[in-house]
Amino acid sequence: MIAVAMSGGVDSSTAAVLLKEAGEEIVGLSMQLWNQRRVLQGEDEDLKRAGRCCSLDDIWDARRVASHLGMPFYVLNLENEFESTVVSPFVASYLRGETPSPCILCNNDVKFHHLVDKAAGIGADKVATGHYARVRHDESLGRWLLLRGKDRGKDQSYFLFGLTQNQLSKTVFPLGELSKPEVREIARRAGLPTYDKAESQEICFVQGRSYADFVEKYAGTGSEKPGDIVTKEGEVVGSHTGIHKFTVGQRKGHVATGRPQYVVKIEPFENRIVIGNDPELHERRFTIRDSNWIAIENVTEPIRCDVQIRNRFDPQPASVSRSEDGKIVVEFDKPQRAITPGQAAVLYWDDVVVGGGWIERIAVRPERPSVKTL
Amino acid sequence: MMPVFTEHFGNASSIHWFGQQAKTMIDDARSKVAKLINAETSEIVFLSGGTEADNLAIRGIAESQKSRGKHIITSQIEHHAVMHTCKDLEKQGYEVTWIPVSRDGLVDPGNIQRALRPDSILISIMHANNEIGTIQPIEEIGAIAEAADVYFHSDGVQSTGKIPVDVRRLKVDMYSISGHKIHGPKGAGALFIRKGTILKPLMTGGGHERNRRSGTENVAGIVGLGEAARLARLGLSTEMPRVEALRNRLEAGLKARIEMIHVNGEDAPRLPNTSNIMVDFAEGEGLVISLDLKGVAVSTGSACSSGSLEPSHVLTAIGKTPDEAHGSLRLSLSALTTEEDIDYVIHVLPGIVERLRELSPYYKKV
């Protein structure tokens, strides 16, 4: 039996259709992840707002689809897990001056982690989702590989770099070989009540508010700490009302010099925003933390690969090595714009995900480790 | 019920013949419900279900008696319909004493006696608990309420139709009934209101149901509830003993085949159809889903709180830890349950429990 994680959207619904058509025994599971009551107590307007992946509307849609397909369907309540592994770290990350990527945390630590377990508990040996990605077992490596979805425009492998070998061995991505138009067509043909539903874009629990707003609401009073805006040389050129309102690369309208200025660095301890010119945003080296390796067991020798530092960015050639203190260091061949702490860096060999980690620290000094080309 | 949808379209408040016909059908249903609990026909008010019955009883008395006092006594294991209503009244300035229960899930009438104060206006104690099925000593509490001249409401949603109910003997002033708990329709219920009881209606409007519940009657629902009440009364002596035997067979069978399971409320007087089974080291949600996939519909906690992360307040009140509460299954039987059904559960549950225990990080250590 395969447990299909159903979000109520077209993609996961179509995943269910395809499995059913392939004759698999399937059961639908939806995760209730967030309740706006947790931050927005007493604000009726927000409570009533219909929204994205965490809202009841989506769970209802998932239930309608399941009933349309005649498959059993259950809602798992993972609100506590979601809050502690996604929402709190998201807020903490902003307050540390980073720009977090909560959907990846959610995939790793909530969706796959709990789904695989829950599925096993109810007798399902595999879990399917509507992600555009592919899984393959490589005999020669003896490892499970994660590959980009065939539709490069929709590919979601970037969000899945944290999957472990055990999770990959139990995962099915029925949409991996399909394009979005093909998926919509299948959904329409299957008569899914949701075939023309809009796609979710926002971070589900933030819904319509600004991130800064959410962070302040969740963290409560005291999260808005005013501080200085400075140049790279340390000259104070302005003030800010909280570092969580900034992200690296963001244009900051200080044009004293006549040239556009950007946030080049956020300094949490000094509570400062550093601004500079566009060229100053370009860096080559950074370290990653909490890495996960898929195509390889670990980084021992330096490797060559393409590294993607944000969703939808083009991956760029780089060397990845382990420094003396055990840190994983990424060094691009050419400087890259706006390498942002808190975002994920995912390593690729063509379509194959080598592994990845969270961007931690941008090193300013470009020093070259010796690199062996694979 | 069906003729109400297809032939009898009358509004029971109208003078014309169509309306008269509907009114007759309602009163016919009223007398059937009254008969089931030994009330007089005029003491039955129809409304939308158990929840509304509880609300009308508690809020109605709270409003009508507030000049006398604002103290209410209830238990810690009431259904949410009572519990949340009392909590809401607390916010409005009423004082509520929440009586604890024993490990078997029983209220000690002595505790009610001791909780009484000069400003007490209402005691609300459920007849049988919806999660563990324990039957409270309503008659003794009724005597205490009568002696103290305090109104007494009992939520009889679970007990009605499963054990004999005589509102005169129980000395209750108000008694809640829900249609769908006796194989009647959902969204229909009744409140017994003893003659002479003064309570303020929840609904204002055209003064239906003798000014106790305004709003055009749900004729089909009421007719269905009436018929369900009639059948339930007949089944009390014929069906319920059989159901109880099946329940006992289920519990004995499961205990023989699964180690480390316990029946909550086992030593208390219980409804014949309810079994609440605590399975150590097996996660409740997994149990429920696995059983459902095998065609067995059970729940953890009360139906209203599934999907919620709060452990059942009933199981917590009988001393269970949140983990124990989450690992408890509520199995409900009815007159339609067969011996094959029971044997099927006894057959499939052990494998499910074993699978879930294999995944439990705590089980292996034991």
Ligand SMILES: Cc1ncc(COP(=O)(O)O)c(C=O)c1O
């Ligand atoms: C004890 C008890 N009281 C009240 C109710 C609420 O009744 P209804 O669902 O008809 O509103 C229920 C069950 O739903 C119940 O078990």
